[in-house]
Amino acid sequence: QPVHLGAMSEAVRQQVKLQENNLQEGDVLLTNHPIAGGSHLPDITVITPVWKKVSKFQSFKVSEKAEKLKEEKIIFYIASRGHHADIGGISPGSMPPFSRELKEEGACIKTFKVVENGIFNEDGITELLQAPGKIVRNPGEPAISGTRLLSDNLSDLKAQVAANQRGIDLLLEMVEHYSSEDVPGLPIVQAYMHHIQNKAEEAVRNMLKELSEREGLAEVDTVAAKDYLDDGSEIVLHLTIDRRDGSAIFDFTGTGPELWGNLNAPRAVTHSAILYSLRCLIDQEIPLNQGCLNPIKVIIEDGSLLAPSENAAVVGGNVLTSQRITDVILKAFRACAASQGCMNNFTFGNENFGYYETIGGGAGAGPNWHGQSGVHTHMTNTRITDPEILERRYPVMLREFSIRKDSGGSGKFKGGNGLIREVEFLEPLNTAILSERRVHQPYGLNGGGPGKSGLNLFIRKDGSKLHLGGKNEIIAEAGDRIRIETPGGGGYGKVGT
Numbered sequence: 001q002p003v004h005l006g007a008m009s010e011a012v013r014q015q016v017k018l019q020e021n022n023l024q025e026g027d028v029l030l031t032n033h034p035i036a037g038g039s040h041l042p043d044i045t046v047i048t049p050v051w052k053k054v055s056k057f058q059s060f061k062v063s064e065k066a067e068k069l070k071e072e073k074i075i076f077y078i079a080s081r082g083h084h085a086d087i088g089g090i091s092p093g094s095m096p097p098f099s100r101e102l103k104e105e106g107a108c109i110k111t112f113k114v115v116e117n118g119i120f121n122e123d124g125i126t127e128l129l130q131a132p133g134k135i136v137r138n139p140g141e142p143a144i145s146g147t148r149l150l151s152d153n154l155s156d157l158k159a160q161v162a163a164n165q166r167g168i169d170l171l172l173e174m175v176e177h178y179s180s181e182d183v184p185g186l187p188i189v190q191a192y193m194h195h196i197q198n199k200a201e202e203a204v205r206n207m208l209k210e211l212s213e214r215e216g217l218a219e220v221d222t223v224a225a226k227d228y229l230d231d232g233s234e235i236v237l238h239l240t241i242d243r244r245d246g247s248a249i250f251d252f253t254g255t256g257p258e259l260w261g262n263l264n265a266p267r268a269v270t271h272s273a274i275l276y277s278l279r280c281l282i283d284q285e286i287p288l289n290q291g292c293l294n295p296i297k298v299i300i301e302d303g304s305l306l307a308p309s310e311n312a313a314v315v316g317g318n319v320l321t322s323q324r325i326t327d328v329i330l331k332a333f334r335a336c337a338a339s340q341g342c343m344n345n346f347t348f349g350n351e352n353f354g355y356y357e358t359i360g361g362g363a364g365a366g367p368n369w370h371g372q373s374g375v376h377t378h379m380t381n382t383r384i385t386d387p388e389i390l391e392r393r394y395p396v397m398l399r400e401f402s403i404r405k406d407s408g409g410s411g412k413f414k415g416g417n418g419l420i421r422e423v424e425f426l427e428p429l430n431t432a433i434l435s436e437r438r439v440h441q442p443y444g445l446n447g448g449g450p451g452k453s454g455l456n457l458f459i460r461k462d463g464s465k466l467h468l469g470g471k472n473e474i475i476a477e478a479g480d481r482i483r484i485e486t487p488g489g490g491g492y493g494k495v496g497t
Contacts, residue, residue: 001379001381001382002272002276002288002378002379003269003276003322003379004039004043004081004083005276006268006271006272006274006275006288007037007081007268007269008037009290010271011031011037011047011081011268012047012079014031014037015029015037015047018110018111019111019113025049025051026115027113027116028046028048028113028115028161028164029047029048029049029113029114030045030046030047030112030114030125031045031047031110031111032044032107032108033109033111034102034266034268034308034310034314035110035266036110036111038266038268039266039314039318039322040105040314040315040316040317040318040319041094041102041106041107041314041315042083042084042085042086042087042095043083043318044081044082044109044157045079046081046082046114046157046164047078047164048077048078048079048115048161048165049074049076049077050075050076050077050168050172051073051075052186075186075190078164078167078168078171079164080163080164080167082159083356084147084152084153085149085152085355085356086106086148086149086153086349086353086354086356087107087129087147088106088107088130088131088144088145088146089104089105089145090104090143090144090145091354091473092347092351092430093349093354093356093432094106094347094356095315095356095432095434096434096473097262097432097433097434097471097472097473098142098261098262098471098473099313100260100261100262100313101311101312101313102313104142104313105262106132107128107130107131107132107146109128112125114157114161120158120161122154125153125154125157126154129147129150130147131146132145132147133146134146148352148353148354149353171189174189196287196291197290197291199286200287200289200291201291203284203292204282204291204292205245205247206246207246207281207283208242208243208247208248209243211333212241212243217241217243219242219243219244220241220242221241221243222240222241223238223239223241223332223333224239225328225331225332226254227327227331227443228440229320229321229324229436229440230436230437230438230470231259231261233255233259233305234254234256235255235256235305235324235325236253236254236255237250237251238251238254239251239332239333245295247295248295249297249298250296250297250298250299251299252304252306253299253301255300255301255304255306256304256305257303257304257305258304258305261313262313262317262434263305263316263317263320264306264308264312264321265305265306265308265317265318265321266307266308266314267300267306269318269321269325270306271293272322272379273322273325273326274293274329275288275292275293276288276326276379277326277329277330277335278293279292280330280335281333306321306325316434316436316471319343319379319380319434320342320343320345320434320435322378322379323339323342323379323380323436324341324436326379327339327341327378327442327443334445334446335366336364336367336445337365337366337442337443337445337448337490338442338445338450338451339361339364339371339442339489340361340363340418340442340451340454340488340489341437341442342435342437342487343376343379343435344359344360344361344433344435344484344486345357345358345433345434345435346421346423346431347431347432347434348394348425348430348432348476349429350428350429350430353394355394357384358380358382358384359384359419359421359484359486360375360377360384360419360486361376361377361418361486361487361489362407362415362416362417362442362489363377363415363416363489364377364416364442364445364451364489364492365411365413365414365415365416365445365448365490365491366413367413367446367493368413370414370415370416371408371413371488371490371491373403373408373416373417374403374416374417374418374419375416395425395427395429396426397424398421399422399423399424400421400483401420401421401422402419402420403418403420404417404419404420404486405417407452407486407487407488408452408488408489408491409442409449409450409451409489409490409491410444410448410449410491411444411448411490411491411492411494411495412447412492412493412495413491413492413493414491415444415448415451415489415490415491415492416488416489417488418452418485420484420486421484421486422483423482424481425478425480426478428478429475429476430473430474430475430476431482432472432474433456433468433470435471435484436470437454437470437487438453438454438469438470440453442487442489443490444490444492445490445492446494447493447494448490448491448492448493450491451489451490452487455467455484456468456469456470456472456482458474458476458482459482460477460479461477461478461479461481468482
């Protein structure tokens with residue numbers, strides 16, 4: 001997912017900062033804390049240093065002193081990030097709609113050696129994942145649970161460790177491939193890595209120069225854009241482009257303050273949105289990498305909802321606010337109309353299990369294309385569970401899964417339609433919805449109409465309906481249903497032009 005990829009480099013940097021002098025071969029680090037480059041707590045990052053003795057990668061003999069010290073160095077870091085279906089907190093699925101503090105969202109881990117000296121620390125990580133259940137709450141406050149899916153967590157973490165090892169093997173194979181008796185392979189591989197980043201930087205600089213010229217901007221000029229979360233919080237961007245060197249400043253000063261809720265987004269999430277947007281604007285085949293951000297300066301005010309305090313709730317920031325940041329960036333570039341701007345996070349479960357899915361919607365139209373219907377866009381690209389698997393594994397029945405007709409915005413190019421997903425519960429379950437664009441519609445651009453806002457309904461078995469708003473949690477009885485109608489994308493251009 002783009003929201004993962006753009007933030008992982010910051011997670012690696014933070015772990016290096018925290019653990020650099022405390023690492024040895026065979027160690028693997030784990031983190032999910034927003035203050036340490038994380039996004040939200042279900043996203044766990046596993047980081048493996050790649051060690052190699054200096055002598056194996058140099059064509060000359062190392063000094064006796066280096067031999068005595070058995071000098072080794074970290075030449076790469078391999079990282080994987082996975083969204084875990086449950087990590088504890090006040091709601092099954094660890095996506096609570098009403099969390100106010102980070103501890104209510106599950107296990108928080110700044111840094112931990114999940115593997116030490118080659119041994120998986122199952123007892124240690126189990127204790128950390130179950131720790132939220134030991135938090136004492138005041139009367140009237142919702143109870144906090146440890147992870148409800150410990151066996152899945154452990155299996156998934158072992159899979160992440162194994163994935164990292166596969167990455168290490170492939171990198172070392174590459175180094176060996178470019179090695180010879182006279183030429184070490186490591187400098188060659190690292191030179192190619194730098195070259196890829198340099199080409200990405202060059203592509204971004206050229207794109208910014210061309211865009212500035214095409215839009216008739218001054219040599220150094222600023223454009224602005226803003227949009228709103230459904231609670232009225234503003235996300236403000238002043239984008240200054242310097243055509244002389246192809247650099248840009250993304251200044252989010254004026255964005256709303258930290259929220260007493262969970263739509264706060266860690267800094268790393270904003271960097272993800274910028275990286276993704278820049279890559280979309282480059283019409284070249286280049287890998288997504290950190291070089292895209294080299295010409296970019298980012299300004300975010302501390303204490304804003306894009307740079308919240310350490311204990312702020314953030315579960316919705318990663319999946320909802322990230323989409324609004326992307327909308328604002330693309331609006332500033334006048335690249336396309338708004339897409340659904342939401343991941344429509346739907347969870348259900350009980351004390352024994354938690355299930356989580358995200359639901360697609362309409363994509364925004366652009367200068368020469370119609371928006372796609374029923375797709376995930378921008379910061380997410382997850383696949384939804386097949387109906388047969390869903391009904392086989394969980395006590396639910398999928399009553400409807402269809403295109404939400406006429407929900408895309410009008411225009412010369414039409415916005416994509418959203419989706420309708422209606423699920424019936426076959427036994428009592430706790431269910432929750434965490435969504436946006438239920439108040440503010442996805443905007444159209446250049447005369448195009450807005451997409452329809454989303455709608456969440458709870459339908460009791462007697463047929464009575466409850467409007468859930470954008471964020472809610474409710475106990476469902478057998479025969480109750482939830483109906484989620486996702487937003488359409490905005491249109492582009494006036495009809496008939």
